Amino acid sequence: MESQYTLLLLQKIIDAQAAPLPGLTRRDVWLPAVPGKALAVIGMRRAGKTSFLWQLLADRHAQGTPREGLLYISFEDERLAGMQASDLDALVEAYYRRHPEWRDQRHCTFFLDEIQTVPGWEPFARRLLDTENIELFLSGSSAKLLSREVATSMRGRALEATVTPFSFREALRHAGREPGKPPGHLTKGEQSQLDHDLGAYLQHGGFAEAQGLDTRSRSELLRSYVDGVLLRDVMERHNLSQPQVLRWLVQQLLGNAAGAFSINKFHADLRSRGVPVAKDTLHQMLAHLEDAFLLHSVALATDSIRRQQVNPRKVYPVDTGLIALFDRSGKPNTGHALEVAVLHTLLRSGAQVGYVLTPAGCEVDFHAALPSGEQWLVQVCLDLGDSATLQREVHALQDARQQWPQARCLLVAQQVPPTVALPPGIELHRASHWLLEGRP
Structure with a gap:
């Protein structure tokens, strides 16, 4: 039985993969490198977590992964209000319906922003890691789930990368005045x-x-x-x-x-x-x-x-x-x-x-x-x-x-x-x- 959100999710996939990559100020955020773990991007509201997810997506594209292997989805969309954990399978099925050649054959990457708006999302995320050939990035912050808790709610299956307001170097880079020499x-x-x-x-x-x-x-x-x-x-x-x-x-x-x-x-x-x-x-x-x-x-x-x-x-x-x-x-x-x-x-x-x-x-x-x-x-x-x-x-x-x-x-x-x-x-x-x- 198809979810009521299937067509909407498919349209969001099409739109996200067709959208031009945004030109953003590059962030110097340390990333833990542990295979098999999801990465939870955490930090204060408005510190730049969503922008950093797009930076990670652009990095993988620059390293040779085509856009069809990279998916950014924001769940902070009023059309997805009321979505339940059982509806999240529709995202995976809609993605592989559009790109069947990627299932089990190639390693794709999902960037799920504001995932905490869907109650019970944690088992879905853990199952993605266990059953699909997917690298997973998560982010979110709300009164229901602080961004810091995104990783802990994954019960050891996720590590954290903290995004803060610009460092001094990043602020200079944003202004176009980052020194090009020591x-x-x-x-x-x-x-x-x-x-x-x-x-x-x-x-x-x-x-x-x-x-x-x-x-x-x-x-x-x-x-x-x-x-x-x-x-x-x-x-x-x-x-x-x-x-x-x-x-x-x-x-x-x-x-x-x-x-x-x-x-x-x-x-x-x-x-x-x-x-x-x-x-x-x-x-x-x-x-x-x-x-x-x-x-x-x-x-x-x-x-x-x-x-x-x-x-x-x-x-x-x-x-x-x-x-x-x-x-x-x-x-x-x-x-x-x-x-x-x-x-x-x-x-x-x-x-x-x-x-x-x-x-x-x-x-x-x-x-x-x-x-x-x-x-x-x-x-x-x-x-x-x-x-x-x-x-x-x-x-x-x-x-x-x-x-x-x-x-x-x-x-x-x-x-x-x-x-x-x-x-x-x-x-x-x-x-x-x-x-x-x-x-x-």
Whole structure:
């Protein structure tokens, strides 16, 4: 018996395979390479997951796979409303009806976007992997299923690739100003332009739709992104009964980007204002915000779980452009924005990241444990022109190195004097170069 969606799905297949490949800014997203696994493309709303699926499709086409072997289908189509898992077989049958020579004979690739809109899709996806000669990519985000949960719902049959707002290099590429040579080979004029572009990136952020907008339009756009996350990914999904508390929490977290945050102190502040809320509820709200990719919290770098639990966490927004929306000081928060950008560069490299607080009371912004086993201590600074600032940052790295003697000590600064005297073992990196290269 044919599904009521068969003809519509067949038309969507015809349209998708006839559509020209979109010209999109190329993303530098790491992909796990494990045969037999689906790949779940995850990330915050509007970060570019759908665009990345099209990039993957275009890559396979450029590598020699004809368009008939590549299928992109978005289930975010009102004509597919009410579709059930039992109707998903109609997609496979419609595809092979159109391309019978591909069944069992050739390896095709399906890109299923917003798949979570179909209830019970998970067994269908697992069966595709088991019974058809199909490579499978999945993506989606909704109040029903966060993008992070697409992979976990596959019960070990899918791995994740995380799409974030543009990195600094990707933002330059989008603007047509990505350097065609190593940063150390730039002329003085090119270096000045690069530093100017970094300042703009730290202020405006990396969401694709926000690039090139005026300040008011960009603020309204980014605010709509945050509101969408709060309403659909947190309030609706978890049926929160105290939405105002959630908004106060977000204001506190994003209004103090790169700052320390304690649930206990925030809970005490709410109680002093007569707001009844359970401490566990606040912990859950913070976890929900992280699950929705709106922010990332960094714990103390230590092997002691207890020390991690009793010390505050440092909280960073998903994008530097969000800082201005919530910072009430009215001043450019460039130093914290740079710290946010450095953190996300470390996370993109696959590092496990914590912050350092030494027994002597010195703080280092990040301890990063890389997949290679290498360890970095990273101190971020806006301007090293002041000798006292330089001495303080270097001293913190030297103190932290006593705990991690094998770690490389990196000092990443936006403004670097022409000559800087550093003790042995301290590496100085210009921020525009370090962010552009993704690592030293």
